[in-house]
Amino acid sequence: MVKSQNVEAPGPGAQVELLFLHMIPTRDGTRLAANVFLPRERSGGVPAIIEFTPYSRDTGSPEGVKFGAEGFAFVSVDCRGRGDSEGVFLGHGPEEADDGYDLVEWVAAQPWCNGDVALFGGSYTGQNQWTTAAAHPPHLRTIIPAVASMGGLAPGAGGVPIDHQFNWGMLTAGKTLSSRLVAEAPLHIARLAESFEAHESFRSLNARLGGPWGLPDEMNTTPQHAPWRPEWGPAQDGLPGIDVPVLEITGPYDIAERGAIEHHRRYCRARPADQRPHHHIILGPWEHGAAFEGRPQAGDLQFGPAANVDMMQLTIDWYRWVMDGGDKPAFLTDPVHYYVTGAEEWRTAASLETATAGTVPWYLVGHDAHHSAVHPGWLRPDPVDSPSFRFVCDPDERTTMLLEQQPNPSGQSHNPLMELPPNYHDLGAHLWGVDPTSGAFVASIDGFGAVYTSARLSEPLELAGEPQLDAWVVLDQPDADLCVLLYELRVDGSRVLLSPAVQRLRHREPSKGIQLMVPGEPTLVQFRNFHWFARRLAAGSRLQLAVRHTGSLRMDRNHHTGRPDGFETPDDVRIATVNVLHSGEHRSVLHLPLAAVADR
Incomplete structure (x- = not known):
C-alpha cells in the first residue's frame, strides 16, 4: 500500500530535545x-520528572519522549552501579535514599528546570520513590509509586524463599540488563528441576544458575521471611514528613500488590488523613507490567470497557495539576478508587478499610470419604462438626514440579519494559495473582491438599478487601509450607482466582519470630497475607478454597525438620502429615470481606 499524501505529521519525538549520557x-x-x-x-x-532505574535508563525513552512533548523535562537515570553509572549496585542499598535526594536537588538547580521536581516509575522504581520521599528533598513536589515492591513481602510472602530473587539478581547483575538471558525459561527451569531432584536448598541455587553475580551473598541466600525488609524500604522515621501529593497504583493481579499496600498502610499510619489531603490509591485490574497502560486484561481474563483507563494520560494530568497549574484529574474523587471485577465498574472509598463493610464466615466442612479436587469438602455459612481432612507434605512429591516443567499456552503476562519468558505453569506466580483463570494447581490435588466447595450462590455476592483464613491444624513435624487458593467457580465451568496466600508455618506470626509447630498439638494458623481484591460473584457461582502443600520448583522446599531456613540437607527430608480440623473449638473458618456497596 502506497500513501498518496506527501506530508506526514511529525511524531512527538520531533518536539523533544535530548541531552545524552549526562553524568x-x-x-x-x-x-x-x-x-x-x-x-x-x-x-x-519547566517542571521535571525523574525515574532512576536498575533496568537501563534507555527503557525510559518512550516516557521521555511522551513527557517532553507534554512540556515536562524527563530525566531517566541508571541506578548506582548499573548501566553507565559509577559505583556498585546493591539493590535498594543504603545509598539509594541519598542518591534520590541528590538527583532531585541537582535537577531542580538546572537552568532547564523551574525548581519543581517529581518522581515516576513502577516496581523497583515505585519503591525507590518512597525511599527518596522519606529523605525529604526540598524540591520534591509529588510521587507516583506504581506497583511498588517491598523486600520480603512482594514478590514473595509468608517466609517461603522464591526463585524470583535469583531471576532478579541475574537480571540486574553487572552493568547491562540481562533480560534475554532471564527469558530463556527452559534453561532456568532445568536448573530448578536439578536442584529439586538433589534436595538442595535455594542457598545453592545461585551457583546452579551460573552465579555469583556480584551481589552480596546475603541477598542471594537469606530467606525473605520478615513481614518486610527494613533495609529495603523507606526509613520509618521519614514517613511522617512526606507532605507532597501521592498517587499510588496497584491491584489484585499485580505481583507486588502485597508490597504496594504495605507501603500505603505504613504511610497512612505515619501521617493522619487530615495531613494527607492529596493522597490517592488506584487499585485496577491490571498486571504488574501494565500499571501505566491500563491494559484491561490479566492473563486470559479480560475485563470490561471501564477498565481501559489511559493511565499514562492520567499520570500526565496529575503532574500538570501538581506542578503546572492544571486541573486535578476528574477520575480522582475519593482517596481510594478500586475496580470491581464481575460488576466491571469502579467504586470509591475514603480508605481501604472502609471499602470493606465487614466479614462473613464460611466454615470448612469435611467428610469421611477420600477427599480430593473431585471429592471436595464443603464451605458452609453455618458451623457443622465434621471429620478432619488429612493430607501430606512430601518433599519428594513430584506432581507440581512436573506440571511446572510444562509450557502453559494460556495466561501469558505482559510487560512493555522487557521481553518476558514464555509462559509455564508456575505455582509461585499464581500465588502472586498471575494466570488467574488457571485451575491446574487445584485439579492436580490428590493426597497433598484439601479442597472445599460451596453450594451455588442464590444471589450475587460482592466482596472487597482481604480474606482471612483461620485454620486449625495438627502437624506431626515442626514445620511445613502451606498455600491457600480462593476462586469463584462460574456456571460455564470457568474459574477466576480471587485471592491467594502462602505461609511457612514457623513464620506464621512474624512479630513473634520463629515459632516451630508442636507435633500433635492443635494449632491455629492464621493466614493474613491474602491479596486485596474486589469482585462481584455471580448468582449460580460457587466458592472454592484449596489448602495445599507447595511442592513447587519455584519455591524453596521445606524438609520439615525445623532447622534454620536454608540449612536443611538431603538427609533431613521428612514427610509432614497435616490434619485440618473442622469441629468444636477447633473449627477452621474462612472470613470473606463484604464490600461496602454505596447507593448507585
Missing part, C-alpha cells in the same frame, strides 16, 4: 548516568 554527581563523588528529555519549545525552566 550527575552525588554527595560521595559517584556519578550517575542520565538521559535528559526536554521540550524544544520552552521559555525558561
